[in-house]
Amino acid sequence: MGWALARASVLALIGVGVLGFGPAVARAAAAAPAAAPKTHPVSVADPACGVSLFVQQAGRVAYRLPHAFLRPGTDSVWTRAAAWRRGVDYGVDLAHGELRLLREPKPGDSLWVSACWLMVPPPLEFQLYTWQPAPESAKDSTARVAPVSPGPGTRPVTGRVPQLAAAGTDLTLSGNKSLAVDFGSSQDAFLRQSLDLAVTGTLAPGVELTGALSDRNTPLSAAGATQDLQSLDRVLIELKAPNGSAALGDVTLDLERGEFGRLERRLQGARGDWSGHGFSGVLAAASAQGEFHRLQFFGVEGRQGPYLLTDDAGSPFISVVAASEVVTLDGERLTRGESADYFMDYERGRITFTNHRPISSASRVTVDYQFTVNRFRRNLAAAGASWERGPGRFSTTFITEGDDRGRPLGITLDASDRFTLAAAGDSTSRAVGEGAVAGLGDYVLIPASVVPAHYAFAGVDSGTYSVRFARVGPGLGAYQDSAAVQERTVFAFVGQGNGAYRVGRPLPLPDSHQLWSVTAGASAGPLTVDVEGAVSRHDLNTYSPLDDGDDAGTAGRARLALAGAVPGRLGGPGGLELTARSVGRTFDPFARLERPFAQEDWGLPVDADLERQSRYELSGFLHPRLGGELLGAVGYLATPDGFHSLRRSAAWSREGRVTTRASWARAAGERPDVRYQGGGRDLRRAELGLSLAWLEPSLKGEWDERRAPSDTGRAGVRTRELSAELRAPRRLAWHAQLGFTVRREARDASGGFVAQDLARTWRGLLETPTAAPWGVSVAWYRRLLEPRADPRRSRSDLASVRLRGGDLKRGWSGLANLEVTNEGENQQVRQLVFVGPGKGAYDAFGNLVGNGDHDLVIVVSPDLVRVARVATSARASWQFGASEVWRGSRLEADFESEARRRGGLSLSDAWLSPSAAMSDLGLSRGAVTQRLESELAPGSTVAALRLRLERRVSGDRSYANFGQTLDDRALTVRWRARPAASLSGEVEARWKRDEAGQALLSGAPFRRVLRETGATAQLVVTPGARLRAVASLDGGWSRAEAGSTGATGTGTTRTVRVGPDLDATLGRGHVGLTVRRAFVSGPPALALIPSTDPAGAPRWEGSARGDLRLHETTTASISVTVRDRTGQVTPPTRPTEVTGRAELRTFF
Incomplete structure (x- = not known):
């Protein structure tokens, strides 16, 4: 007996610990509930059997088991609640060892799987040899018969069995597809579909495939399919191999061969690249999502x-x-x-x-960005190749991009439009069609009197003309954009020649753009030579042959570099470089050739065109043996408009215990055809730093003087800046920094530079080690601007503070954040407009009545008002309890506030009080949230308690003529009991006070306060895993406080809602039903803010849902919701509402 027991123990340990699922699974099997079925009780454990544990995940129905080739009839699956049935709740792929759920997974629930497998399973793949017969013997009997080769023969591609994958293939496909119909009593039926697909794996050794496709809620065409890649939310299929890659869908194209053929775009299409034996290439064809543009501006x-x-x-x-x-x-x-x-x-x-x-x-x-295409469908194709072997190299790039003029966006071009485009040439001001159509619109026609006849804005859908406006340029039109109403731009008549817009429908000009560039280079010892040439063609209007004489342009550059060792005592590595570049006036690249704000270095204004130029530069560098780096350069620039400039620069830098940096640059230019011809720049910088054991001080200075040619007045700026900084060494875990900067700015005038302003800046930073249990992070910035000609000062404050602390052993933690910033806010006005009888919430005087014929629309001005924003959040929590009953008990307190104040910052905004959020008129917006929450004894079967106290306050005064405040307070207490595994109940009591206020300049103030007291009770019965029943009872007493707008008395509205919830699993399906019946007595219920929607609970409300598993990967479902307000006293009355959705979803 002792030997038998010992042998059984050893076999069990081997089966579970070595040949089975390992120690982790052994612990999982020990943790399995006692309800686990024992389908194969044996006295000696089978070494080819085991138990594995899985955690269910949302949306995942397939789980890979540790072993394949499972023995039939040995699998069983169970949860803590009950055992699952094979073929009803789950299915198993015995050959591949894959578990598939036939019911909706419950995220977070544990799932145990017991199974047995083959000790020595056969391989899943075999490679069969194809034997070929020997060739026919020659007629000469002495002819020798060729030996039969036992190797595999070559099979044609069409003869391959699709089910047999090649060696090294391992693809995983997952996703789902759904078709749904939304229907209702007050809406038409809508057909919707969605597709989510993901594929990952390898096609062969070293060949990887990754793909993702998302197509959600995209309308179906009459043929039942979407039309193009733009219709998809996201699509990407990428194939990677050792010598190349290919991608289809949302791809990024980067071309960096040379200077003139550079390109970086986000596209939708195909891209492929390859490399090998010194060659590399890339090919792309796609639809361009947008057009490239660069914007430069000062803050x-x-x-x-x-x-x-x-x-x-x-x-x-x-x-x-x-x-x-x-x-x-x-x-x-x-x-x-x-x-x-x-x-x-x-x-x-x-x-x-x-x-x-x-x-x-x-x-x-x-x-630099791409703005979305809004004229025509836009296509792009690009190809690039490069070759490099030994000292030589060569590359070429070709790019073509253009509009498909047969596919305009948002507009239909008729014969007259095409005639207008053909006669417009490259001028957008001439490409204007008819713009005024009689009928319902936003404008009315004002007859000619003192001013010419013109159109005036009458309100959204309140006019007799629908009018379009086209931008023709400053001083060429008679209208100007003035504001925005309901996201529509409003145009006002300002007189001919005073505006930038005219009445008319702007017609888009389809353009076509091509570029071809070639680069070549060679290296011979210390000498390097590079040359590049490019030609471009850009037709701004492919409809018109006019103005095509300037479509083509050329550009070229050459570079000669020499590098080596410089002799002498101070010599070291050094080099010289001579570059020449010429860009024609009509050459048009796809990317910017110059770095941002490079115009200032040569003495040009920031908005000048520096892309077209002729430039020659000689530069050199030297790394002395004593350390450091010395740079020098001299260059000459000439632009097509006659400007020429000579620039010289030198720079020195050395890092170490003592860090020194210095630079000097001077440019002198001239443009003869303007009144003030001179332009240039004189820039000098110096920096001195010291690295000590605990401190790194530094001092920086900058002297900058810039002038630009101008025809209207002197354009020059002079700045002097000095800054000092103290910082902790970078090697320390603590980070600290403190700095101060003084900046003076002067403008060029007839008598010299005149002081404009003085700016002082303070900044600080402190960060503690992140691994410590306590931590602080503080960043602070203050800038004070003092204009010399204006007594008003401007102050900018930015800050962020983060405090954290906690003790995991004692279960408590705390976190606090503070952020201060300055932003701009558009000036807004709420305008009262007529929308139709019963369709608005306001009457003609601007009084909020809930069922009126007017409503408020938002009018947005382009002018910005400066606001100081302060956002604060704090959270403290304590988790306690060691026993099963008290484990998980917690106490939490939260505070959040946001203050947006016009103008400067106030210290009280850092911890905004509810009263200030509601009453402080200096705040554009204010919001406060206070919350206290506690959960006690969550594991108790008799009394699990939860307490929640919350207050939310907000005030919105961002409109010039409108303001609104909200104050919501709530207290809830919940008691829950679970006397048995199949029976539980809970009761929740609530107390609420909601207050709302509105004020419109043209109407009477609105204020309403509603109080509600009530309770909810639920009894939940779960006799098994296939049935769940809930009995629900909800009672509430609500009333309006005396003095509330619209309240006719102080009576209490009593509402009782009762009904069941049922969830049942029937065979391969699942059904759910919820029904509520409301009993209302007392005065009619009031909404906190009156609107066109009815207030109070519907008399009957119910929803039903059914799911049916048609196949292990296919599910059909239908859901219907019904609301019946029959007998409702207060308007607006609504008929019985029915909404629903039918859906078919398949998983793969």
Whole structure:
């Protein structure tokens, strides 16, 4: 007996620990509930059997088991609740060892799988040899018969069995496809579909395939399919091999061969590249998502944003292609993200900088981006190849991009439009069609009197003409954009020659752009030679043969470099480089050739065209043996408009215990055809730093004087800047920094430079080690601007504070955050407009009545008002309890506030009080959230308690003539009991007080306070895993406080809602039913803010849902919701509403 027991123990250990699922699974099997079925009780454990544990995940129905080739009939699956049935709840692929759920997974629930497998399973793949018969013997009997080769023969591609994958193939396909119909009693039926597909794996050794496709809620065409790649939300199929790659879908194209053929775009199409034996190439064909544009601008003092991005014509009403932007600030490339440097509003084309990057009037910002195509479908094709062997190299690039003029976007071109485009040439001001159509619109015609006849805005859909306006340029039109109403731009008549717009429908000009570049180079010892030539053609209007004489252009460059060792005592590695570049007046590259704000280095204004030029430069470098680096350069520039400039520069740098940097640059230029011909720059910088054991002090200075040619007046700026900084060494875990900067700016005048302003900047930073249990991070920035000609000062404050602490052993933690920034806010007005009887919430006097014939529309002005924003959040929590009953008990307190104050910052905004959020008129917006929450004894079967106390306060005064405040307070207490595994119940009591206030200049103030007291009780019965029943009872007493607007008395509205919830699993399906019956007594219920929607609970409300598993990968479902308000006393009355959805979804 003892030997038998010992042998059984050894076999069990081997089966579970070595040949089975390992120690982790042994622990999982030991943790399995006692209800686990024992389908194969044996006295000696089978070494080829085991138990594995899985955690169910949302949306995942397939789970890979540790072993393949399972023995039939040995599998069993169970959860803590009950055992699952094979073929009903789950299915198993015995050969591949894959478990598939035939029911919806419950995320987080544990799932145990018991199975047995073959000890020595056969391989899943075999490679069969194809034997070929020997060739027929020759007629000569002495002829020798060729030996039969036993190797595999070559099979034709069409003869291959698709089910047999080649060696090394391992692909995983997952996703789902759905078709659904939305229907209802007050809406038409809508057909919707969605597709999510992902594939990953290898096709062969070293060949990887990755793919993702998402097509959600895309309308179906009459043929039942979407039309093109733009219809898909996201698509990407990428194939990677050792010598190349290919991609289809949302791809990025980067071409960096030479200077003239550079390109970086986000595209939708195909891209492929290859390399080998010194050759490399790339080929792409795609639809362009947008058009490239670069915007350079100086920051606004004390405003982090938003800054509007524009198209080529300067219009700000654009959308930006997501992730297409490259943003630089003072020459440094930034990172996108609200916790990084900036964040983008792609839909509205706006960029806002975080407080990590302070913006001032001296900040130089450059944004390269693609704005979405809004004229025609746009196509792009590109090809590039390069060859390099030994000392020689060669490359070529060809790019073509153009509009498909047969596929305009958002417009239909008739014969008259095409005739207008053919006669317009390259001028957008001549490409204008008819713009006024009689009928329902926003404008009315004002007859001629003292002023000529013109159109005037009458309100959205309140006029007798639908009028379009076209931008023709400043001083060429009679209208000017003045405001925005309901996201529509409003145009006002200002007289002919005083505006930039005219009545008319702007017609898009289809363009075509091509570029071909060739580069070659060679190296011989210390000598390097590079040459590049390029030709471009850009037709701005393919409809018109006019103005085509300037479509083509050429560009070229040459470079000669010599590098080696410089003799002498101070000699070292050094070199010289001579470059020459010539860009024709009509040459048009696809990317900018010059770096941002390079115009200032030569003495040109920032908006000058520096792309077309002739430039010659000689530069050199030297690394002395004593350390450091010395740079020098001299260059000459000439532009087609007659400007020429000579620039000289020198720079020195050395890093070590003593760091020294110095640079000098001087440019002198002239443009003879303007009144003030001189332009140039004199820039000097110096820096001295010292690296000590615990401190690194540094001192920096900058002297800059810039002039630019001008025909209207002197254009020159002189700045003097001095800054000092103390910082902790980078080797320390603590980071500390303290700095101070003084900047003086002067403008050029007839008598010399005149002082304009003085700016002082303080900044500080402190960060503790992140691994410590306690931590603090503080960043602070203050800039004080003192204009010399204006007594008003401007102050900008930016700050971020983060405090954290905690003790994991004692279960408590705390976190506090503070962020201070400055932003711009559009001035807004709410305008009262007629919308139809019973369709609005206001009457003709602006009184909020809930069922009126007027409503408020938002009118947005392009002017920005500076606001100081302060956001604060704090959270403290304590988790306690060691026993099963008290484990998970917690106490949490949260505080959040946000204050947006017009003008300067107030210290009280850092911890905004609810009363200040509601009553402080200096706040544009204010919001406060206070929350206290506790959960006690969550594991108790008798009394698990939860307490929640919350208050939310907000005030919105961002409109010039409108204000609104909200004050919501709530207290809830919940008691829950679970006397048995199949029976539980809970009771929740609530107390609420909601207050709302509105004020419109043209109407009477509105104020309403509603109080509600009530309770909810539920009894839940779960006799098994296939049935769940809930009995629900909800009672509430609500009333309006005396003095509330619209309250006719102080009576209480009593509402009782009762009904069941049922969930049942029937065979391969699941059904759910919810029904509520409301009993209302007392005065009619009131909404906190009157609207066209009825207030109070519907008399009957119910929903039903059914799911049926048609196949192990296919599910059909239908859901219906019914609301019946029959017998409702207060208007607006609504008929019985029925909404539903039928859906078919398949998983793969």
